[in-house]
Amino acid sequence: MMLLSRVSMKSKNHSLFLPIIALFFLPTLTHASILFENALDNTAVIYDGFTNIDNNLSNTQGFSFFNGVSIQNVSRVYISLCQEAVVDVEGYHVDITNEEIIAVSSGHFLVDCSAVSTSTPLVNWSWFDFSIPQTIGTAGPVDTGFFVDFEAGVGSNLNYFYFDNPSETGLYNIRSDDEFNDFAHQVTIRPAIRLDSGISTTSPQILQQQFNTRFTDVSISGSSSTVTFDIDYILDLSEYTNDTRPDFININVLADGFLSDQQVDVQKRLILPLTDGANNKVIVSNHEYIDGNYIAFLNFWNLNTDNLTFSRSNVTVEFEISGGVVDNFTITQLTDGLAVQDDTAYRDCSFTEIYGCFVNALIFVFVPDEDTFSQFTGLYTVIENKPPFGYNTAVKNALLGLNSSTTAAFSLSTIPFQDDIFDPFKSIMIIGLWVVYALFFMSRLDKLDI
Amino acid sequence: MIFDYIIGIIYNIIAFIVNLIAVLDDVTLPADIENSLNSVSGYINGITTIFPILTLLDILFFELLFIGAYFFYKLVRWTYQKIPFIN
Numbered sequence: 284m285m286l287l288s289r290v291s292m293k294s295k296n297h298s299l300f301l302p303i304i305a306l307f308f309l310p311t312l313t314h315a316s317i318l319f320e321n322a323l324d325n326t327a328v329i330y331d332g333f334t335n336i337d338n339n340l341s342n343t344q345g346f347s348f349f350n351g352v353s354i355q356n357v358s359r360v361y362i363s364l365c366q367e368a369v370v371d372v373e374g375y376h377v378d379i380t381n382e383e384i385i386a387v388s389s390g391h392f393l394v395d396c397s398a399v400s401t402s403t404p405l406v407n408w409s410w411f412d413f414s415i416p417q418t419i420g421t422a423g424p425v426d427t428g429f430f431v432d433f434e435a436g437v438g439s440n441l442n443y444f445y446f447d448n449p450s451e452t453g454l455y456n457i458r459s460d461d462e463f464n465d466f467a468h469q470v471t472i473r474p475a476i477r478l479d480s481g482i483s484t485t486s487p488q489i490l491q492q493q494f495n496t497r498f499t500d501v502s503i504s505g506s507s508s509t510v511t512f513d514i515d516y517i518l519d520l521s522e523y524t525n526d527t528r529p530d531f532i533n534i535n536v537l538a539d540g541f542l543s544d545q546q547v548d549v550q551k552r553l554i555l556p557l558t559d560g561a562n563n564k565v566i567v568s569n570h571e572y573i574d575g576n577y578i579a580f581l582n583f584w585n586l587n588t589d590n591l592t593f594s595r596s597n598v599t600v601e602f603e604i605s606g607g608v609v610d611n612f613t614i615t616q617l618t619d620g621l622a623v624q625d626d627t628a629y630r631d632c633s634f635t636e637i638y639g640c641f642v643n644a645l646i647f648v649f650v651p652d653e654d655t656f657s658q659f660t661g662l663y664t665v666i667e668n669k670p671p672f673g674y675n676t677a678v679k680n681a682l683l684g685l686n687s688s689t690t691a692a693f694s695l696s697t698i699p700f701q702d703d704i705f706d707p708f709k710s711i712m713i714i715g716l717w718v719v720y721a722l723f724f725m726s727r728l729d730k731l732d733i
Numbered sequence: 734m735i736f737d738y739i740i741g742i743i744y745n746i747i748a749f750i751v752n753l754i755a756v757l758d759d760v761t762l763p764a765d766i767e768n769s770l771n772s773v774s775g776y777i778n779g780i781t782t783i784f785p786i787l788t789l790l791d792i793l794f795f796e797l798l799f800i801g802a803y804f805f806y807k808l809v810r811w812t813y814q815k816i817p818f819i820n
Contacts, residue, residue: 673760
């Protein structure tokens with residue numbers, strides 16, 4: 284919901300922007316750093332004195348670019364946190380001159396800074412992608428700001444923060460309100476503005492939607508130095524129009540399993556068969572290990588800016604694991620951040636949205652609460668051991684006990700032709716038994732007195 | 734809200750019956766039956782290499798499940814027919 288609500292904020296709302304801009308002047312600064320990558324020589328420069336990131340989304344922090352600098356397609360923001368945490372990140376790119384949001388991006392990331400290094404700044408860093416339409420950068424005033432917001436356990440441990448634009452060949456110049464002229468690049472350390480409150484959207488229905496979750500399982504086992512496997516995954520975008528389609532899809536992969544070497548290289552990409560014939564959309568990925576479990580966060584972005592026209596796609600998430608021994612690696616959860624329409628969710632109700640008031644009234648009257656049904660779940664537990672239901676429970680448990688791994692009372696010696704004769708014959712017997720029982724069952728259904 | 738009240742009434746009726754049944758003692762199988770089943774289990778594991786006896790158990794389990802469900806259906810139907818003016 285939050286993700287899509289951010290996405291829906293592309294529209295203008297000047298009247299609400301001005302009060303919110305007052306948050307510019309609510310300094311909550313503590314010591315931290317900015318690491319800024321020079322796009323020309325790909326070296327990183329650490330900027331001290333960046334604002335702190337507090338532990339909620341109420342104080343967005345960021346920096347801005349001064350007027351006249353051509354910043355197009357700011358595509359990736361890197362962050363580093365000296366603690367292991369899952370964080371929600373929101374990014375806003377704002378045209379300050381015209382007081383409007385150009386682009387919004389958000390994501391869910393697992394971060395730490397176990398291998399922070401200025402020489403290899405990408406190791407174990409987290410990032411999220413953030414796109415700006417090309418036309419904005421070329422046509423309009425580009426006194427723009429980029430602001431990020433963090434949530435969930437980040438605290439004040441954000442140490443590094445920089446952005447990267449692979450397609451940009453010019454030198455980035457960053458304005459500093461505090462005149463940090465002693466660095467090669469000027470940097471802004473002012474608190475950023477928070478833009479999400481009260482901004483109207485052209486797609487308010489998105490706010491009524493909630494996330495959908497889908498699951499799939501993939502299991503590989505054995506030992507190998509390189510394993511490649513694909514996950515076929517249905518991605519349903521048929522519910523979306525061009526206006527409501529999300530800017531990017533967040534696919535979270537949660538995997539149980541053991542990778543003997545935690546430094547293994549895991550390549551991931553999302554293959555989208557598109558109607559225009561293109562596929563193999565390489566995705567941005569991030570991964571981490573927690574207690575031997577592998578967690579990946581895959582972001583496929585620019586769905587809108589790429590002007591895609593697919594509706595329902597069979598997505599393949601492709602993994603290639605190399606550099607370590609893979610043993611029993613199982614994808615236990617694969618979810619996406621797509622929204623689905625929830626018809627039972629309350630709508631906005633106001634004078635201009637009177638329709639929502641009627642819908643809300645009907646929902647209030649006729650849609651039962653989930654708790655109403657959940658109260659039934661514990662009823663059977665109370666009587667499952669009481670007569671007459673207890674007889675069923677006792678017999679069921681006794682029969683299940685027959686399947687348990689009780690030590691065999693005897694063991695047969697090796698049977699000749701076991702694999703060639705007896706195993707196939709046993710398979711035939713299993714099929715035969717079920718077929719005979721099915722016929723018996725059907726004849727009995729025919730005679731059943733209902 | 735309306736459905737909440739309707740479902741709440743149904744829940745309270747069922748909960749009342751359940752609480753009456755809950756007063757009864759727990760059902761336990763006689764110890765001899767449990768011992769015999771444990772003994773059988775050891776032989777089943779030995780013979781399963783050449784005969785799919787676990788399949789037979791699955792079928793038996795499914796059959797008992799069906800019988801139990803049918804019995805429960807008859808019980809509910811019998812109770813339902815005891816309501817006045819319902820045949």
